[in-house]
Amino acid sequence: MSNRTLALCRAAPYGSALAREGIEAVLASAAMEQDIDLLFLGDGIFQLLDNQAPEAIGQKSLRRNLKALPMFGVEELYVCQSSLExxxxxxxxxQIPGAEVTLVEKPGELIAAYQCVLSF
Structure with a gap:
């Protein structure tokens, strides 16, 4: 895993541009054939929930961007177990169609396995 990058998705999906910009950065990296993985933790796990209505607050849904991840080769998503609980x-x-969700009990150990870590 040392040649791969890990993107930490910590931001709630709406209220700031951070979540959207993080997913777009991951998609851009993957489009340039960079090896990148994602770990959703903290309020970032709310990005993965279906049936959101962001148009009610004048924002676009992140769902389309998330569904595009497998098309760009990002087929495994790590999710912090304790953040869910x-x-x-x-x-x-x-559930993201085409992606496998892997629950992580010890996110610190996963993060430590990467030389490059981005946080959004």
Whole structure:
């Protein structure tokens, strides 16, 4: 894993541009054939929930960007188990078509396996 980059998705999907810009950076990296993985933790896991209505607050959905990840070769998404539990979200609620969701019990160990880590 030392040649791969890990993107930490920590930001809630709406309220700032950080979540959108993070996913766009990952898509751009993947389009340039860079090896990049994603770890959703903290409020970033809210990005993965379906049935959001961001148009009610005048924002665009991130769902299209997330669904594009497998088309760009990002087919495995890491999700922090304790972040899910703290927010009362069940693993079954996290689904991105074409991507495998892997729950991570010790995100620190996963992060430590990467030489390059980006945080959004």
């Amino acid at each position: 703290e927010r009362g979200i069940l693993p079954e609620q996290i």
